[in-house]
Amino acid sequence: xxxxxxxxxxxxxxxxxxxxxxxxxxKDPYRIWLSEIILQQTRVEQGWAYYEKFILNYxxxxxxxxxxxxxVFRLWQGLGYYARCKNMLAAAKQIVSQYHxxxxxxxxxxxSLKGIGPYTAAAIASFAFNLPHAxxxxxxxxxxxxxFDIDTPIDSTAGKKQFAQLAQExxxxxxxxSYNQSIMDFGAVVCKxxxxxxxxxxxxxxxxxxxxxxxxxxPVKTKKLVIxxxxxxxxxxxxKDNVYIRKxxxxxxxxxxxxxxxxxxxxxxxxATLQSSAAFKAIMGDIRYNMDAASATFKQQLTHQTIxxxxxxxxxxxxxxxxxxxxxxxxxxxxxxxxxxITDFLKNRELTLF
DNA sequence: AACGCGGGGCT
DNA sequence: AGCCCAGCGTT
Numbered sequence: 423x424x425x426x427x428x429x430x431x432x433x434x435x436x437x438x439x440x441x442x443x444x445x446x447x448x449k450d451p452y453r454i455w456l457s458e459i460i461l462q463q464t465r466v467e468q469g470w471a472y473y474e475k476f477i478l479n480y481x482x483x484x485x486x487x488x489x490x491x492x493x494v495f496r497l498w499q500g501l502g503y504y505a506r507c508k509n510m511l512a513a514a515k516q517i518v519s520q521y522h523x524x525x526x527x528x529x530x531x532x533x534s535l536k537g538i539g540p541y542t543a544a545a546i547a548s549f550a551f552n553l554p555h556a557x558x559x560x561x562x563x564x565x566x567x568x569x570f571d572i573d574t575p576i577d578s579t580a581g582k583k584q585f586a587q588l589a590q591e592x593x594x595x596x597x598x599x600s601y602n603q604s605i606m607d608f609g610a611v612v613c614k615x616x617x618x619x620x621x622x623x624x625x626x627x628x629x630x631x632x633x634x635x636x637x638x639x640x641p642v643k644t645k646k647l648v649i650x651x652x653x654x655x656x657x658x659x660x661x662k663d664n665v666y667i668r669k670x671x672x673x674x675x676x677x678x679x680x681x682x683x684x685x686x687x688x689x690x691x692x693x694a695t696l697q698s699s700a701a702f703k704a705i706m707g708d709i710r711y712n713m714d715a716a717s718a719t720f721k722q723q724l725t726h727q728t729i730x731x732x733x734x735x736x737x738x739x740x741x742x743x744x745x746x747x748x749x750x751x752x753x754x755x756x757x758x759x760x761x762x763x764i765t766d767f768l769k770n771r772e773l774t775l776f
Numbered sequence: 777a778a779c780g781c782g783g784g785g786c787t
Numbered sequence: 788a789g790c791c792c793a794g795c796g797t798t
Contacts, residue, residue, distance in 0.1 A: 462794045464795090602793095724781080762782075
C-alpha cells in the first residue's frame with residue numbers, strides 16, 4: 423500500500439502535474455529558502471510576486487543581510503505574518519556571519535536558522551541538497567489522512583508525531599526532492615481541502631478515506647477559532663507637511679509595522695465622544711488642534727481578530743511633542759511599512775488631505 | 777501543550 | 788461566516 427502510494431504520486435508528478443512556480447526546480451538554496459519563508463501559511467499565488475520582488479532587489483543572501491531593515495519590511499508589506507520578515511533578516515545575517523555566506527547544507531544546521539522549523543528545514547534539505555527528509559505541511563497532512571484514513575487530530579502532538587513518521591516511511595530513497603514536490607502539488611491540485619477531484623484521482627481506488635466516504639471529514643482538527651473584535655481610532659495628526667507615526671513594538675498584531683496615533687477602545691465610539699475621553703486627553707493634552715475630517719470605518723478581518731478602524735484627521739499650527747510618536751514628512755510615508763488597513767486608508771485619497 | 781500571528785481566496 | 792493556505796516562535 424505504501425509502495426503504491428509513493429509510486430502513484432511520482433507517476434502523477436511525471437505525467438499530470440502541470441503546476442508551475444518561479445522557484446520550481448531551483449537549486450540555489452538561497453532562492454529556495456526565500457520561497458519557503460514567503461510561502462509559510464501563504465498560497466503560492468499570493469507569494470509569487472513577492473518572491474520575484476525579493477530576488478530582484480536582493481539577488482544574494484549577502485544583499486539581503488546588508489539591506490536596511492525598513493526597506494525589507496516595506497518589500498514585505500501586505501504579505502502578513504511579519505515575524506517571518508524579521509526572522510528572515512536574522513537568518514540572512516546568521517548565514518553571512520556563521521557560514522561565510524554559504525547556505526548551510528545539513529538538515530540540523532538548516533533547522534538552526536531563525537524562522538526555519540521542521541517543515542522548512544525538510545523542504546530546503548530535500549529541494550536544495552536532495553537530503554532524505556519528508557516535508558509535513560497542510561497538504562501532506564490532508565493527503566495522508568485521507569489515503570490512509572487516519573483520524574488522529576493533526577493539531578495534536580500525537581498527530582504530528584504519527585504523520586511525521588508515516589511521511590518519512592513513504593519517502594523514496596534518492597527521490598526526496600521530486601517526491602516532496604509531488605505530494606504537495608497533489609494536495610493542492612487534486613486532494614484539495616474542498617471538493618477534491620476524487621473521480622479523476624489516480625489514487626482513489628486504494629484511498630481508504632474515499633472508499634469510506636470520509637474525505638470531507640479528513641483531516642481532523644480539534645481547535646476552534648475564537649475571533650475577537652477590536653476598535654482602533656487613528657489620529658492622523660498633521661503639522662505642516664508632517665504627520666505623526668510610530669513603529670509598533672508590543673506583543674500584538676503588526677509588530678514592526680508603523681501606524682498613526684492609536685487610541686484603542688473596547689467598543690465603537692463617536693468621534694465627538696472620543697475627543698472628550700481620557701485616552702484622547704492623555705495624548706493631546708492642551709494641544710490646540712483642528713478636526714478636519716473623519717474617515718469611514720475600515721474593517722479588516724484577520725485570522726483571529728476583526729479590526730474596525732476609523733481615521734480622524736487633525737491638524738495643528740504649532741508643532742507638538744507626542745510621547746512615543748515622531749513627525750515625519752508625509753511624502754516619505756511610502757518608505758515605511760504599514761498594515762493593510764492603513765495602506766487602504768492612504769490609498770483612498772479623496773477622503774484625506776494626502 | 778497551547779496560543780498568537782495577516783492577508784487572501786473559495787465555498 | 789467559516790475554512791485553509793509549502794508554519795514558526797513564544798509562553
